[in-house]
Amino acid sequence: MQFKSQAVAKPYFIAAIGLFVAQVLFGLIMGLQYVIGDFLFPAIPFNVARMVHTNALIVWLLMGFMGSAYYLVPEESERELHSPKLALALFWIFLVAAALTVLGYLLVPYASLAKMTGNDLLPTMGREFLEQPLITKVGIVIVALGFLFNLSMTVLKGRKTAISTVLLLGLWGLAIFFLFSFYNPDNVVRDKYYWWFVVHLWVEGVWELILGAILAFVLIKVTGVDREVIEKWLYVIITLTLITGIIGTGHHYYWIGTPEYWQWWGSVFSALEPIPFFAMTVFAFNMVNRRRREHPNRVATLWALGTGVMAFLGAGVWGFLHTLAPVNFYTHGSQITAAHGHMAFYGAYVMVVITMISYAMPLLRGRAANSNLAQVIEMWSFWLMTIAMVFITLFLTAAGILQVWLQRVSETPMGFMATQDQISLFYWMREWAGVVFFIGLVTYIVSFFIKGSDTKAA
Amino acid sequence: MSSAFTTSAARNIFYGGTVFFFLLFLALTYQNEKALPARDNRANLTPQVIAGKKIWETRNCIGCHTLLGEGAYFAPELGNVYKRRGGDKGGAEFIKAWIKAQPTGAPGRRQMPQFNLTEQELDEMVAFLKYVSEINTSNWPPNIEG
Numbered sequence: 001m002q003f004k005s006q007a008v009a010k011p012y013f014i015a016a017i018g019l020f021v022a023q024v025l026f027g028l029i030m031g032l033q034y035v036i037g038d039f040l041f042p043a044i045p046f047n048v049a050r051m052v053h054t055n056a057l058i059v060w061l062l063m064g065f066m067g068s069a070y071y072l073v074p075e076e077s078e079r080e081l082h083s084p085k086l087a088l089a090l091f092w093i094f095l096v097a098a099a100l101t102v103l104g105y106l107l108v109p110y111a112s113l114a115k116m117t118g119n120d121l122l123p124t125m126g127r128e129f130l131e132q133p134l135i136t137k138v139g140i141v142i143v144a145l146g147f148l149f150n151l152s153m154t155v156l157k158g159r160k161t162a163i164s165t166v167l168l169l170g171l172w173g174l175a176i177f178f179l180f181s182f183y184n185p186d187n188v189v190r191d192k193y194y195w196w197f198v199v200h201l202w203v204e205g206v207w208e209l210i211l212g213a214i215l216a217f218v219l220i221k222v223t224g225v226d227r228e229v230i231e232k233w234l235y236v237i238i239t240l241t242l243i244t245g246i247i248g249t250g251h252h253y254y255w256i257g258t259p260e261y262w263q264w265w266g267s268v269f270s271a272l273e274p275i276p277f278f279a280m281t282v283f284a285f286n287m288v289n290r291r292r293r294e295h296p297n298r299v300a301t302l303w304a305l306g307t308g309v310m311a312f313l314g315a316g317v318w319g320f321l322h323t324l325a326p327v328n329f330y331t332h333g334s335q336i337t338a339a340h341g342h343m344a345f346y347g348a349y350v351m352v353v354i355t356m357i358s359y360a361m362p363l364l365r366g367r368a369a370n371s372n373l374a375q376v377i378e379m380w381s382f383w384l385m386t387i388a389m390v391f392i393t394l395f396l397t398a399a400g401i402l403q404v405w406l407q408r409v410s411e412t413p414m415g416f417m418a419t420q421d422q423i424s425l426f427y428w429m430r431e432w433a434g435v436v437f438f439i440g441l442v443t444y445i446v447s448f449f450i451k452g453s454d455t456k457a458a
Numbered sequence: 459m460s461s462a463f464t465t466s467a468a469r470n471i472f473y474g475g476t477v478f479f480f481l482l483f484l485a486l487t488y489q490n491e492k493a494l495p496a497r498d499n500r501a502n503l504t505p506q507v508i509a510g511k512k513i514w515e516t517r518n519c520i521g522c523h524t525l526l527g528e529g530a531y532f533a534p535e536l537g538n539v540y541k542r543r544g545g546d547k548g549g550a551e552f553i554k555a556w557i558k559a560q561p562t563g564a565p566g567r568r569q570m571p572q573f574n575l576t577e578q579e580l581d582e583m584v585a586f587l588k589y590v591s592e593i594n595t596s597n598w599p600p601n602i603e604g
Contacts, residue, residue: 034532037568041561045571046532047521111573114516126515128529162465186508188590189498192528193490228465235468239475246479247486255598256526259493263596265486330600333527333535408600415603416534417568 001363003074005081010364011091012067013357017445019060019098020350024438026053031431035424044106051105051131057345058129059098064353065174065210066094066147069167071360072217073151077158082150090146097139101132123184127195130181137181144175162231163213163220166238170209177201189257196252203344204245204273204315211352212238212280215307218359219284222301223291233283240276248273251323255332263325270323274316277308277348284308297369299378300359306386307355310347318343318393330408335400335423343393346385354444361448371452378447384440391433399426497594509579510586517573524604526595532568535604540584540591542602553587554580 001007030049032039040049074081081087104113110126117133119125124134132140148171155164180197216234220227250266284305295301318340322331331337358378362370369375407419414422494500514520519536520529526537543552557580561569575583 030532033568037566038563041569042571045522045569047518047530050521050530050532051518110518111516119516123512123515126518126520128520131518131521162469186503186511187494187498187500188511188525189494189593190491192526193487232463232465232468235465235472239468239472242472242476243479246476246483249483250486252528253490255595256528257494257498257593257595258490259497260596262490329598332598333524333529333531335531338531407603413601413603419603420568 001366003080005084005087006071006074006360007364008081008084008087008091009067009071009360011088012063012070013361013364015091015095016060016063016067016353017357019056019063021441021445022102023053023056023060024434024441026050026056028431028434028438031427031434034420034427035431048105048110052102054129055105055131056098056102059094061349061353063094064349064356065171065214066091068210068214068353068356068360069147069151069171071356071364072167072214073154073164074158076161076164076217077154079154079158082153082157086146086150090143090150093139094143097136097143101136104133105131122182124182127184127191129199130195140178141175144171144178148172148175161227162234163217166209166216166234167213170206170211170213173206173209174202177206192256193253193258196249200249200252201246203349204248205242207349208241208245208276209238211307211311211348212241214352214356215280215284215304218300218304218355219287221359222295222297222304223287224293224295225287225290230287233279233287237276237279237283240272240279244269244272244275251325251328254325254328267324271320273323274312274320277312277316281308281312295369297359297362297375299370299375299382300355302379302382303351303355303358306382307347307351310343310351310386310389312347313390314340314343314345314347314393318397321397330404331400334403334408335396336404337400339393339396339400342396343389346389351386370447371450373452374447374450377443377450381440381444381447384443385437386440388433388437388440392430392437395426395430395433399423399430402426499589499592499594502589502592504585504589506582506585507589510582510584510589513575513579513583514586522570525590526593527598533570535599536587536590537593537595538591538599538602538604540588542604545591549588550581550584553584557583 026049029040029044030046030053033046033049070081070087104117108116113133114125117135119134122134124137125131148168151168151171155168177198180194183194185191185194212234216230219225220230247265248270250262251270253262253266285308288301288305322328322336322340362368370378402423403419406414406422407416519525522530522533524531524535524537527535539553540549543549557573557575560572563569
């Protein structure tokens, strides 16, 4: 750690991991409800568990991005953070707001929560992933503005690098596109159209800038390859990302009442979306092969390589699988979508945040890298979680293919619930893969508490 | 990558490409707004339908169901439920009776909560689902089962 103020990243990383645990626990509850329908009903209905599962994911990834930015920006700018106090204050505001929101989901009926929190003033709730009460959404905007002010001031006063510029572009884009969550037209088609301005332009747009910047930063540190080379790659990757991904939004506009020309725009451009992810994989392996130093933190390098591969598989390959309009006609809104969502989020965003935590946390704790034993245990967690996620994805894909066949392709289509009964075997296997994932997550947390004897000083 | 291709060239391509495709996206969005009135059934967007949409949202229906294929995959697609359950010949009665009968309490089966909707709110909910079922979705879903 070169600058004192980088230490503010630590609470963000710890809270992110805590919320990750909550996310996975609620995922296990939902997985069980898929096969034992009345499990925990009416205490935790499926929709409540799902809100906690998806919202916890979003918040912990945001926490991870913020922690990463607070660590990365001072080092890139070669100066202390503009205001470490503001960063810490915003951390507590964000954490308390997230905790209160989750408690609201769990303890209050959703309709009452909406009434209590001013949804009648400006109805924004009850849309997928944007379920947060109005006051939480306003809180997110305030935290984001404070965070961006703090970082932008730091960058403006310090050295400007491609990495910090791309990171800031991504983070500003994140905040700006979130503003569409306040726009909820009565017209369902227009509601859905602009809803994707948040959801798609986040995960297949500006978030990939954040991903690219974090990955580039860690690769410079662990490989010692010239900044010039890495920054050139970064620009190429994010160029490919945005020229395919922006118009690629069209792959959500096939069947929601929008005009049919979107089937062409969406199919052609989103078919190209795997290219930047493939470039990212090539980039990560290329840089590690050309490394000029043997960094003692080997597990961070493993996570960085894993991010490239799994983002390509989850976002690239599994996205391509159902992105062409004639295919999507059958797969839209099936378990195929769920399969893709799981591996893409894990491969791209979960893994890049863990890459950064894996690299930065030992430094924040005063050593260049963890002991060999701690690293080996963290590597076990890498393989357990990653392989479990591959199987979750494969089982959901199998369930999805059967679902599409029985319910949509067959000459004598079955009803939704009759189809679900037919594919429950795959839901059971997915749940067991989820248990393995949870064991991997526990192993990951255990790795932080392993001391070992060969700890090197920073 | 060759040395002729510099970082600043890469940066310029990034900014140029991003601006170009973002403007193209805005142009398509403008065109989209122009084309929507012919497809989105806005003529039937009555106050009752709008009230129904709010009930849809404040009960978090999307947390289990899909609507035009978007949402959760735990419970049936509802974009075409009005037509699936009889359309103008009984669709409304079926949906209202179904919502009132929840949860079924059948052991081991997926359960839908009881929302205690009034008769007026049930009618609004049905009006909303009827309006959605009449949006032109390019013949999606492939069949009535959703």
